Amino acid sequence: MTEPAAPCIRLAGLAKSFGPQAVLRGVDLDIPLGKITVVIGRSGTGKSVLLKTLMGLLRPDGGSIIIGGVDITKLPDRELLKVRNRFGMVFQNAALFDSMSVFENVAFPVREHERRLKELEVKRRVDAALAEVGLLEHGHKWVHQLSGGMRKRAAVARALVRKPEFLLYDEPTTGLDPIMTAHVDELIRDTQDHTPGLTSLVISHDMEATLRIADKVAMLFDGRVIFEGTPDEVRGTDHPVVRQFVEGRLDGPIQL
Numbered sequence: 001m002t003e004p005a006a007p008c009i010r011l012a013g014l015a016k017s018f019g020p021q022a023v024l025r026g027v028d029l030d031i032p033l034g035k036i037t038v039v040i041g042r043s044g045t046g047k048s049v050l051l052k053t054l055m056g057l058l059r060p061d062g063g064s065i066i067i068g069g070v071d072i073t074k075l076p077d078r079e080l081l082k083v084r085n086r087f088g089m090v091f092q093n094a095a096l097f098d099s100m101s102v103f104e105n106v107a108f109p110v111r112e113h114e115r116r117l118k119e120l121e122v123k124r125r126v127d128a129a130l131a132e133v134g135l136l137e138h139g140h141k142w143v144h145q146l147s148g149g150m151r152k153r154a155a156v157a158r159a160l161v162r163k164p165e166f167l168l169y170d171e172p173t174t175g176l177d178p179i180m181t182a183h184v185d186e187l188i189r190d191t192q193d194h195t196p197g198l199t200s201l202v203i204s205h206d207m208e209a210t211l212r213i214a215d216k217v218a219m220l221f222d223g224r225v226i227f228e229g230t231p232d233e234v235r236g237t238d239h240p241v242v243r244q245f246v247e248g249r250l251d252g253p254i255q256l
């Protein structure tokens, strides 16, 4: 194995099947630390499975995930739990609790993990996270009173509140209109730029948004990463599958 050029999370030969269905078939990918990497691929290719495997919610059948020199796929469950705490996740549908205020949603992971924390300290942390996403004035609102974009912001605040090293976003703009999409893209970029040391991994099937926010783009196809590069390299490539994505022929048949 070659040494990575810069510090990264390294996925090598990552494999995951469900019964007879091989979803990940040997994913090789370096995720550089301190940057935004976007994994693009059409729906059903295993992008969410990749995220869940990376953060230890699913056990892979083979391959390795090296974080800080440790292969986390080999860790016992108790150690894996600690690794999971280093990740924050923004789920595809925001996944907020409707029966709680925005403040309580963001406070939830703090209360869950640090039960003895004083209320004043909980409030300090939640307010800091809400301020980061521009929702400080909206903490008292109920989730159903929020617009789609505000929900995403609340979900990002909840993912950030425990100061994760790695922030994962699963299709953060799916279902949003173009204006909201642009706001969320900006939020991802701002969050990255304002959080020292943060590493962001974004799953997307929107090529335009990808090219706007990514430092690095990787394309998942047929269970493997078939292309990696900068947004400029994506624009300039003549790789046939990537070209079909760039040209927006996303969910039709791939012609090789």
Ligand SMILES: Nc1ncnc2c1ncn2[C@@H]1O[C@H](COP(=O)(O)OP(=O)(O)O)[C@@H](O)[C@H]1O
Residues within 6 Å of the ligand: 018, 023, 041, 042, 043, 044, 045, 046, 047, 048, 049, 050
């Ligand atoms: N827990 C699971 N059990 C069985 N099949 C699953 C499970 N999770 C995902 N799959 C299957 O794996 C494939 C990839 O799913 P997913 O990662 O959600 O795709 P996407 O790229 O759209 O995020 C799909 O065919 C899906 O049905």
Ligand SMILES: [Mg+2]
Residues within 6 Å of the ligand: 047, 048, 049, 092, 170, 171
């Ligand atoms: Mg998905």
